[in-house]
Amino acid sequence: MTTDLLAETAALMAIPSLSHHEGALADHIDARLRAAPWLEVTRIGANVIARTTGNRPGRIILAGHLDTVPADGNATPRIEGDTLWGLGAADMKSGLAVNLHLATTVEDPATEVTYVFYAAEEVAREHNGLLAVAAARPDLLAGDVAILGEPTNAGVEAGCQGVVKLGVTLVGRRAHTARPWMGTNAVHRLAPLLTKVGEWQDRRPVIDGCQYRESVQVVAVEGGVAANVVPDRASIVLSFRYAPDRTAAEATGVAQDLVGAGLDPARGDRVDVIDLAPAAPPGLTHPVLAGLVAATHVPPRAKLGWTDVAFFTERGTPAVNLGPGDPEVAHGANERVERRDLDAVLGCLEQLLATPLG
Amino acid sequence: MTTDLLAETAALMAIPSLSHHEGALADHIDARLRAAPWLEVTRIGANVIARTTGNRPGRIILAGHLDTVPADGNATPRIEGDTLWGLGAADMKSGLAVNLHLATTVEDPATEVTYVFYAAEEVAREHNGLLAVAAARPDLLAGDVAILGEPTNAGVEAGCQGVVKLGVTLVGRRAHTARPWMGTNAVHRLAPLLTKVGEWQDRRPVIDGCQYRESVQVVAVEGGVAANVVPDRASIVLSFRYAPDRTAAEATGVAQDLVGAGLDPARGDRVDVIDLAPAAPPGLTHPVLAGLVAATHVPPRAKLGWTDVAFFTERGTPAVNLGPGDPEVAHGANERVERRDLDAVLGCLEQLLATPLG
Numbered sequence A, B: 001m002t003t004d005l006l007a008e009t010a011a012l013m014a015i016p017s018l019s020h021h022e023g024a025l026a027d028h029i030d031a032r033l034r035a036a037p038w039l040e041v042t043r044i045g046a047n048v049i050a051r052t053t054g055n056r057p058g059r060i061i062l063a064g065h066l067d068t069v070p071a072d073g074n075a076t077p078r079i080e081g082d083t084l085w086g087l088g089a090a091d092m093k094s095g096l097a098v099n100l101h102l103a104t105t106v107e108d109p110a111t112e113v114t115y116v117f118y119a120a121e122e123v124a125r126e127h128n129g130l131l132a133v134a135a136a137r138p139d140l141l142a143g144d145v146a147i148l149g150e151p152t153n154a155g156v157e158a159g160c161q162g163v164v165k166l167g168v169t170l171v172g173r174r175a176h177t178a179r180p181w182m183g184t185n186a187v188h189r190l191a192p193l194l195t196k197v198g199e200w201q202d203r204r205p206v207i208d209g210c211q212y213r214e215s216v217q218v219v220a221v222e223g224g225v226a227a228n229v230v231p232d233r234a235s236i237v238l239s240f241r242y243a244p245d246r247t248a249a250e251a252t253g254v255a256q257d258l259v260g261a262g263l264d265p266a267r268g269d270r271v272d273v274i275d276l277a278p279a280a281p282p283g284l285t286h287p288v289l290a291g292l293v294a295a296t297h298v299p300p301r302a303k304l305g306w307t308d309v310a311f312f313t314e315r316g317t318p319a320v321n322l323g324p325g326d327p328e329v330a331h332g333a334n335e336r337v338e339r340r341d342l343d344a345v346l347g348c349l350e351q352l353l354a355t356p357l358g
Helices: A005-013 A023-034 A089-105 A129-136 A190-198 A248-260 A287-296 A309-314 A339-353 B005-013 B023-034 B089-105 B129-136 B190-198 B248-260 B287-296 B309-314 B339-353
Strands: A040-044 A047-051 A059-065 A078-080 A083-085 A112-118 A145-148 A162-171 A215-224 A233-242 A270-277 A319-321 A336-338 B040-044 B047-051 B059-065 B078-080 B083-085 B112-118 B145-148 B162-171 B215-224 B233-242 B270-277 B319-321 B336-338
Touching (some): A005 A089, A005 A339, A023 A040, A047 A129, A059 A089, A083 A089, A089 A336, A089 A339, A145 A287, A145 A309, A190 A215, A190 A233, A190 A248, A190 B190, A233 A248, A248 A270, B005 B078, B005 B083, B005 B089, B023 B047, B023 B089, B023 B112, B040 B129, B083 B089, B089 B112, B145 B309, B162 B190, B190 B248, B287 B339
Parallel strands (some): A059 A112, A059 A145, B059 B112, B059 B145
Antiparallel strands (some): A040 A047, A162 A233, A162 A270, B040 B047, B083 B336, B162 B270, B215 B233
């Protein structure tokens, strides 16, 4: 194989695509796909769907999101030997590069294939591009199995954890800072809540041989009125990642219990569920996915992050994550991907697309 | 006296004057003052200074700030019987109303008088209008004693506490929230710091018979990168109000020690002094101020808030606070002033201006 997927990934990284700003990258991919005469390409907003439309048995969906989180001093891609550094290297322009390469080179797959490039995965679920596509053209998302190109170190990561996000507002009473005893400082009231979240002991259930690991993180904090005023409002956003042995309702209850002890409804404190993304069980009993696991030559692992595996699982389409790059460096300043991961994932997927379904 | 000072105060409250937006109120007062032919009026930005310019012995400065903190649902003034409710009722449009009334009615005082209406007292000291006046026309601020119309329940509040504001930034390391153990949550790191500030035991020194009361408050908190990212920065602004038996340098050290234990410079944590306003000792030995205390018929108390008493004291002009309204309701939703306070302060100051100096 002479394709330089590392360079292809760097080229995609050079087109910034912060969530809600994926238009330029969607344009680029759209144009590349339309050059392949065996694909039918549909554009819906910043989402691009390309499909083979023959009469082969079965349909495989290869999907990946276009957007990235904000840069952390790593906006510019940089190749050092066989390592590509920078925002999106792992999550997930490398996965996009593999899918784009397959879409534009595999002219006659053994099954039908749908390539999905979609927007706004790294933000609140309501913005997720798959929802927009499902609303406008649900037929484009039909398939027998789905493979998400999220970073998994080129091994299958099965299922995904769910996410509950709570907005928590603590209420105090304003006063002049020279006489704070006349008021109640809502920011000071955060202390026991932050302590409790920081001390939370994670749970690590094993499901179908895959170990999940839950986590609770405060991802935002805000409070303050003016320099001389005791603040009467302080708020946090709490993110709870939960394993797929819990329902979304159960997970919401766990998160609410965690913050609830520090709240006083009589003061006006409140908790709102601001985002809720379902978990998905591993789903490795499907023969195509079991075959994919075998092709990777590594044992399947649990997917700890939320991915759109949950979206496809909810719709009755078994799905797994398989992509280049280490998920542990995603969203960090040292995000990177190795050439061997790109080649390994490409190899597995080429084999998958060369194998007739069932 | 037939003047309705409560209505006069309400009229000034009806002209919003949030810090840095005092122009309309300055215009109104400027026009009122220019109608009094015995005054020489000077406008410097949003600051208005009116002076008598005869040859009477001595000069008394009556000063007050035009600005208010943000409204807390109380932007509209409301009179109920002899009580006026709303933003600025106490701090300090009632004091301004008294000074404006004196300026426009006391045509022939026994001493020279300087009336100072100035901007931006409720924000960081660098913006304080007195500094702008002192830079442009220091001669306008010369005088034998100064009386600030800050709320004091119509009794003399002597001296003032100083303020040290620290900006504290805690540093973590970004990671995907599904794998928070790869990073460090800077918001979680706030917990011990907020706990320590909340548990701080205040100190209440007695100086010249006046009891001060120190306080420490977090007035702002901020942190967060994106919904799926472990935040690598969290910051607070800490306000330390200190008694006048400490120097500014000593107070800065106390505040830095308080936050210092929770900081790790190796991570990049930092503390910056972002505002420093000096304290002022009581200064009641000056005969004019001692006479003013006697005229109020109540014992002098310590001023807990910072006021520009410190500005005048630093320049060698003894100064005290005397104004209508309860300082304990300033900056709060239930801010108000009573008619009897307005009349009492007006009476004291009329007596002061009718008494030859020395």
